[in-house]
Amino acid sequence: MSQSPAPKGLDRRTLLQRVGLTALVAGPGVSLLSACATSSSKKKDNVKANNSDAKNPFGVKATAPLDVVIFMGGYKDDYATKGHEPIYKKAFPGAAIKHEAITAIGTTLQPRFNSGTNIPDVVDNSGTAQMDWTALASAGQLQDLTKLWDAPSVDDPSKKVRDTGMVAGKPMQMNYVATTFGLWYNKKLFADNGWTAPKTWDEFTALCDKIKAKGIVPFAYAGKNAAYYMYYGIIQSANKLGGNQVGVDVDNLADGAWSNPAVKTAAQKWGEICQKYSDKAYLGLIHTQVQTLHKQNKIAFYPSGDWLENEMKDVKGADGFEYAICPYPDMGGDKLPYPALRVSAGEPFFASAKSPNPAGALEYLRQMLSKAGAQAFFQQAGSMAVVKGALEGLQLTPGTQSVVDAQKAAGSSVITWLNFDGWYKDLDMEARNQTNKLCYGGGNADSFCSALDKEAAKIKADSSITKQTRPAIS
Amino acid sequence: MRQGKNRFIIGFLAAPVTLYILFVIWPYIQTFQVAFSRWDGQSAPEYNGLDNFKNLFSDSKFTGAVEHHVVMLIALPLVTLTIALFFSFMLNLGGSIQGGRLRGVRFSGIYKVIFFLPQVLAVAIIGVLFSTVYQQGSKSAGVPSGVLNAVLQAVGIGGKDQIGFLTDSNLALWSVIGVMVWQAVGFYVVLFSAAMTSIPKDLFEAAALDGASRATLFFKITLPLLRDTLQVGWIYLGIAAFDGFALVQVMSINGGEGPDNSTSVLPLEIWNNAFNQPKAGYAAAMGVALFFMTITFAAISMRVTRRESIEF
Numbered sequence A: 001m002s003q004s005p006a007p008k009g010l011d012r013r014t015l016l017q018r019v020g021l022t023a024l025v026a027g028p029g030v031s032l033l034s035a036c037a038t039s040s041s042k043k044k045d046n047v048k049a050n051n052s053d054a055k056n057p058f059g060v061k062a063t064a065p066l067d068v069v070i071f072m073g074g075y076k077d078d079y080a081t082k083g084h085e086p087i088y089k090k091a092f093p094g095a096a097i098k099h100e101a102i103t104a105i106g107t108t109l110q111p112r113f114n115s116g117t118n119i120p121d122v123v124d125n126s127g128t129a130q131m132d133w134t135a136l137a138s139a140g141q142l143q144d145l146t147k148l149w150d151a152p153s154v155d156d157p158s159k160k161v162r163d164t165g166m167v168a169g170k171p172m173q174m175n176y177v178a179t180t181f182g183l184w185y186n187k188k189l190f191a192d193n194g195w196t197a198p199k200t201w202d203e204f205t206a207l208c209d210k211i212k213a214k215g216i217v218p219f220a221y222a223g224k225n226a227a228y229y230m231y232y233g234i235i236q237s238a239n240k241l242g243g244n245q246v247g248v249d250v251d252n253l254a255d256g257a258w259s260n261p262a263v264k265t266a267a268q269k270w271g272e273i274c275q276k277y278s279d280k281a282y283l284g285l286i287h288t289q290v291q292t293l294h295k296q297n298k299i300a301f302y303p304s305g306d307w308l309e310n311e312m313k314d315v316k317g318a319d320g321f322e323y324a325i326c327p328y329p330d331m332g333g334d335k336l337p338y339p340a341l342r343v344s345a346g347e348p349f350f351a352s353a354k355s356p357n358p359a360g361a362l363e364y365l366r367q368m369l370s371k372a373g374a375q376a377f378f379q380q381a382g383s384m385a386v387v388k389g390a391l392e393g394l395q396l397t398p399g400t401q402s403v404v405d406a407q408k409a410a411g412s413s414v415i416t417w418l419n420f421d422g423w424y425k426d427l428d429m430e431a432r433n434q435t436n437k438l439c440y441g442g443g444n445a446d447s448f449c450s451a452l453d454k455e456a457a458k459i460k461a462d463s464s465i466t467k468q469t470r471p472a473i474s
Numbered sequence B: 001m002r003q004g005k006n007r008f009i010i011g012f013l014a015a016p017v018t019l020y021i022l023f024v025i026w027p028y029i030q031t032f033q034v035a036f037s038r039w040d041g042q043s044a045p046e047y048n049g050l051d052n053f054k055n056l057f058s059d060s061k062f063t064g065a066v067e068h069h070v071v072m073l074i075a076l077p078l079v080t081l082t083i084a085l086f087f088s089f090m091l092n093l094g095g096s097i098q099g100g101r102l103r104g105v106r107f108s109g110i111y112k113v114i115f116f117l118p119q120v121l122a123v124a125i126i127g128v129l130f131s132t133v134y135q136q137g138s139k140s141a142g143v144p145s146g147v148l149n150a151v152l153q154a155v156g157i158g159g160k161d162q163i164g165f166l167t168d169s170n171l172a173l174w175s176v177i178g179v180m181v182w183q184a185v186g187f188y189v190v191l192f193s194a195a196m197t198s199i200p201k202d203l204f205e206a207a208a209l210d211g212a213s214r215a216t217l218f219f220k221i222t223l224p225l226l227r228d229t230l231q232v233g234w235i236y237l238g239i240a241a242f243d244g245f246a247l248v249q250v251m252s253i254n255g256g257e258g259p260d261n262s263t264s265v266l267p268l269e270i271w272n273n274a275f276n277q278p279k280a281g282y283a284a285a286m287g288v289a290l291f292f293m294t295i296t297f298a299a300i301s302m303r304v305t306r307r308e309s310i311e312f
Helices: A012-026 A030-039 A078-091 A105-115 A133-138 A146-150 A187-193 A201-213 A227-242 A245-251 A261-277 A280-284 A287-295 A358-368 A371-381 A398-410 A425-440 A445-461 B002-034 B051-058 B060-093 B108-120 B123-133 B147-155 B172-197 B201-209 B214-225 B227-241 B245-251 B266-276 B280-304
Strands: A066-071 A097-102 A122-124 A174-186 A217-219 A299-305 A323-326 A341-351
Touching: A066 A078, A066 A105, A066 A358, A078 A097, A078 A358, A078 A371, A097 A105, A105 A122, A105 B266, A122 A358, A146 A358, A174 A187, A174 A227, A174 A358, A174 A371, A174 A398, A187 A323, A201 A217, A201 A261, A217 A261, A227 A245, A227 A261, A227 A299, A227 A425, A245 A261, A261 A425, A261 A445, A280 A425, A287 A299, A323 A398, A341 A358, A341 A398, A358 A371, A425 A445, A425 B266, B002 B280, B051 B060, B051 B280, B060 B108, B060 B172, B060 B214, B060 B227, B060 B266, B060 B280, B108 B172, B123 B147, B123 B172, B123 B245, B172 B227, B172 B245, B201 B214, B214 B227, B227 B280, B245 B266, B266 B280
Parallel strands: A066 A097, A066 A122, A217 A299
Antiparallel strands: A122 A341, A174 A299, A174 A323, A174 A341
């Protein structure tokens, strides 16, 4: 997949288009399996698209009910109940929508998919317990979304849906949310103290010293259930230092991928930060507990994604708290210099192939991808959907505004997303364990890297686990 | 009534037995079947013979969990039964002699309620409760200490770094076992109390008249007559030691695995493999292994602790 060099004066659209292409390629190998699924013809996709009908291109029956499953997590489900579902109902007043908000998606839905009864039409397959995409695809449970991407868009029927999205669509997954990951801090606290977001590692450690002197813990993450936020950050720094290929090697279980000098340096530097500027007590806390302390100005920097502001919106924080994101600081000799940012499309949805209302599912997704849908999502969930220009003219919350600014500043310097945590649960769990040992257990980077190389090799050698790969990044 | 009796029995048993076969026996059989396959939980299973079982023994997660179960198997019944015996003895026979009969200590009635209270709480709630009790606090980090650490700090144990009951890989499993004991003791206090009250009081009075001390009463009369109940308690607790899923998942870090995988238990590994990964066949194999381990333990326990029952 060739990527044209970025023109001068880059805007967010081009940035995210480029990210999207990377995300498309970097996503799970579902696209490889789509060939298998259709060739084994487990079920013919019986939704015929009529692109000349801009209001109802998929031929949705006006009275057919729709079953929507939303992952109840950081984005909650108000964006569906107060946003997308009313939009669908306006288009099809006779349709009854059954809304289900589920946290343990795999545990709850797997039996329904297996038995073939009560299969939901639209599924937001996200969260720790999400269903395995490869398994779903090979069982023929996912609709091919190409007809969705080729359908006329809701806002401008002369444009196809694929042209209104910031991120290219995948054959079986609709990734709805443009997600950014970085270091979060309180803009007001920093302004009051005359602190600025650090650009280099020296600036970072010097700032941490100042913060510590003020009696605030400079950095923390939650060890009990969110250690993966921390290793996301370590790999993010490693990608930044050594180029995105570092992350590709880790995902591909390449030999010695974790012992790459970039990973080792990143692990060592972050381990030092945690040992010097954090506290062991956070090892036993869950993410909402640490995030609450962060919002109360007890912690300065917290690594997370842009769902953070919305997740914490009902929690009382320090007066005048304003979420702000900053990119990870340079470690010295970085291939992707500051302010490179990690952005990709996340929060995957799919349309079931074997449910009662497959056409309705496609139409629901189409409505989500309209400007109204994206705005409703932003208003309820506080995050950006992948629809171009949807947030123009809207009053943005401080956190979102800072994400938009950071994306603009990053331009084409994009750090790519990790995939192994979704592909190989064992590696995810071991990475969490090693991260906790490194950061809160007084460990060192050498044992971190060698233990994870060992686990990766074990998974690589295990033939019973289906392997997925990402293509190399130049 | 002879001819109607069998029909009567079958009529009443039909529904429960059907339910039992459908929801207990049939899933067991299916699990055995699935254990010989490679199944991702969605498409059809492909049979791969004994591969799953061969992989089990080289899987460090499986062997780690089994090691933890061995520790729990030894510690849980021993500690729980000892404490429960002591409490029920005190509550029934530990007090002064009134009107020629041995009574329990004062306020026994209230103690019985307090001891049984943990049984009434749901396991998940106990998990959340003790997560907070065990919390390692830190003044500088703004993290409040759990009750246990607060008490220890007040007495001077612990120093600057409070004790990480659930975050120290040497302590985590013992902390979990502690909670299991706390929850189980109440039930066995009641069980042993019931058994003790069924022992004729004349035996105790006769022994007391002969000058037997409290300790002699306990070891020479109570304990031997309680053997059957002890055997039952031992087996139940042993089976409970093969579980621990709910507690570990709620209390222990990293999804229940614990610091450095020190609190993993077999039900947790089974659940991880079946629902968080597409390895339902492998999980079933683990389930089969767990089944045999539990059955073996129960069989051996019953054999070893078998004595002739004492009629009184």
